[in-house]
Amino acid sequence: MTCEDFQGLAGAFALRSLDPAEQAAAEEHLLEREHRGCPEALVRARNTAALLASALPLVAPPEGVWRAIVARTGLDAPEQVLRLPAQPRRARRALTWAMAAAAVALLGLWGRERSARVRTEAELVAAQRGAQAEARDRAALLAEVRTLRESAARERELVALIDAPDSRLVPLAPVGGHTGRATAVVNVRAGRAVVLSAALAPEPGKDYQLWVIHGAGAPEPAGFLRFAHGAVAVGDIDPKLLATAPGALAVSLEPAGGRPTPTEVVLLGKLAG
Amino acid sequence: MRENMVARGMFALAWSLLVAVAWGRGPGGEAVDRRQALRALYDLCSGKVMAIALRLLGDRAEAEDVVQETFLELWRRTADYDPTRASPATWAVVIGRSRALDRLRARSSAARVAMAQAAEPVDADPGPQPVEVREDQRRVREALSVLPPEQREVIELAYFEGLVQSEIAARTGQPLGTVKTRVRLAMEKLELALGGAG
Numbered sequence: 001m002t003c004e005d006f007q008g009l010a011g012a013f014a015l016r017s018l019d020p021a022e023q024a025a026a027e028e029h030l031l032e033r034e035h036r037g038c039p040e041a042l043v044r045a046r047n048t049a050a051l052l053a054s055a056l057p058l059v060a061p062p063e064g065v066w067r068a069i070v071a072r073t074g075l076d077a078p079e080q081v082l083r084l085p086a087q088p089r090r091a092r093r094a095l096t097w098a099m100a101a102a103a104v105a106l107l108g109l110w111g112r113e114r115s116a117r118v119r120t121e122a123e124l125v126a127a128q129r130g131a132q133a134e135a136r137d138r139a140a141l142l143a144e145v146r147t148l149r150e151s152a153a154r155e156r157e158l159v160a161l162i163d164a165p166d167s168r169l170v171p172l173a174p175v176g177g178h179t180g181r182a183t184a185v186v187n188v189r190a191g192r193a194v195v196l197s198a199a200l201a202p203e204p205g206k207d208y209q210l211w212v213i214h215g216a217g218a219p220e221p222a223g224f225l226r227f228a229h230g231a232v233a234v235g236d237i238d239p240k241l242l243a244t245a246p247g248a249l250a251v252s253l254e255p256a257g258g259r260p261t262p263t264e265v266v267l268l269g270k271l272a273g
Numbered sequence: 274m275r276e277n278m279v280a281r282g283m284f285a286l287a288w289s290l291l292v293a294v295a296w297g298r299g300p301g302g303e304a305v306d307r308r309q310a311l312r313a314l315y316d317l318c319s320g321k322v323m324a325i326a327l328r329l330l331g332d333r334a335e336a337e338d339v340v341q342e343t344f345l346e347l348w349r350r351t352a353d354y355d356p357t358r359a360s361p362a363t364w365a366v367v368i369g370r371s372r373a374l375d376r377l378r379a380r381s382s383a384a385r386v387a388m389a390q391a392a393e394p395v396d397a398d399p400g401p402q403p404v405e406v407r408e409d410q411r412r413v414r415e416a417l418s419v420l421p422p423e424q425r426e427v428i429e430l431a432y433f434e435g436l437v438q439s440e441i442a443a444r445t446g447q448p449l450g451t452v453k454t455r456v457r458l459a460m461e462k463l464e465l466a467l468g469g470a471g
Binding site: 008009010011012014015016017018019020043044045046047048049050051052053054055056057058059060061062064065066068069070072073075076171181183198 | 307308311312315319320321323324325327328336337340341344345348351355358359362363366367370371374409410412413414417428431432433435436437438439441453456457459460461463464467
């Protein structure tokens with residue numbers, strides 16, 4: 001199937017009215033890496049098809065449907081507003097082993113030293129350690145609250161940026177066999193551009209570096225994506241690189257700290273027009 | 274221009290709701306109960322998902338199951354959402370209609386005919402509808418009404434009855450090639466009339 005063939009079928013594909021063989025051929029075509037407008041044609045057709053549902057009067061589902069959704073999502077449990085970021089599995093395992101080793105060591109100590117003086121000292125040490133642990137927990141919680149506040153301010157700023165009438169949303173698509181995607185919100189007039197992605201996973205020991213490309217010039221390093229909270233990564237494009245409208249934005253996967261030139265580009269988006 | 278501003282405003286609202294569902298925080302920066310955020314998204318989209326599922330399946334209990342499956346899928350797949358491709362409401366309708374079609378097509382032909390005959394009529398007077406819903410209805414109905422009757426027919430059979438093109442050909446007695454051409458032309462005209470904006 002060629003791109004022209006697919007685009008002739010995009011409407012029927014979006015309606016899901018293709019017969020099974022054609023449906024399979026169209027799906028296979030979409031998996032190809034190079035396209036001349038097929039994803040864009042599909043997005044337009046899907047949006048048009050979805051709008052057709054608006055011809056129908058709304059039908060409110062009964063409240064029991066909502067209750068079933070709440071029960072199945074686990075949202076009927078008390079809400080946990082503060083969530084410490086999950087530690088990587090390897091770190092958790094290391095921590096578990098360290099705690100087990102410490103417990104064994106303490107038990108050994110307990111068996112060898114039974115005098116009241118040592119017990120009292122051990123209790124004092126334990127109390128001190130407990131206080132230190134509590135202080136660490138408190139510091140971690142305060143850091144988490146600060147992160148939440150910063151993330152909330154970032155989110156507010158992001159919504160305002162999206163809402164600005166002269167902001168543009170630029171999709172960053174995977175290249176070179178990579179997966180994932182991101183969206184850039186670009187406002188050249190305000191000198192602000194933010195890249196966000198809910199489809200990239202943090203890579204241990206590596207950073208997702210942002211790049212701005214002007215015309216035929218070399219990519220210029222523009223910052224990093226940060227996985228500050230939850231599964232969504234957010235990164236600011238260096239405003240100095242937005243003095244003139246960029247031709248393209250890219251994300252590359254680099255050793256921690258980044259590189260002056262990209263070595264492994266994973267996502268690319270062109271700012272048309 | 275004004276339409277564009279309204280669309281951006283709605284987009285920002287819906288996006289912030291999705292962010293709130295995923296992260297547990299609202300657009301104002303406050304910590305948000307994720308249940309409330311999902312409820313807001315549900316209030317925004319569930320009536321439309323229920324309407325298309327009921328129209329396709331003709332069975333209220335099954336349509337309610339589809340609404341439930343749709344929001345569970347939205348909940349699980351928030352990270353897959355791409356704001357440059359569609360609004361969350363469009364995403365919900367696409368998922369909901371897809372789940373309804375899966376159920377419809379799992380029925381045997383005989384069961385489909387029997388269910389269609391016994392289909393529960395959609396309430397002709399659904400009561401007061403929000404202004405933006407009435408406006409969307411007006412635009413879509415107008416866009417459908419200006420299509421040539423034979424093109425409108427294939428769209429109605431494909432979208433609202435869930436028929437594939439060979440079934441439409443059999444139902445209308447038209448050659449398959451004619452049906453394909455009509456579907457393509459109708460969708461191109463609708464895209465032009467409705468802007469293809471999600």
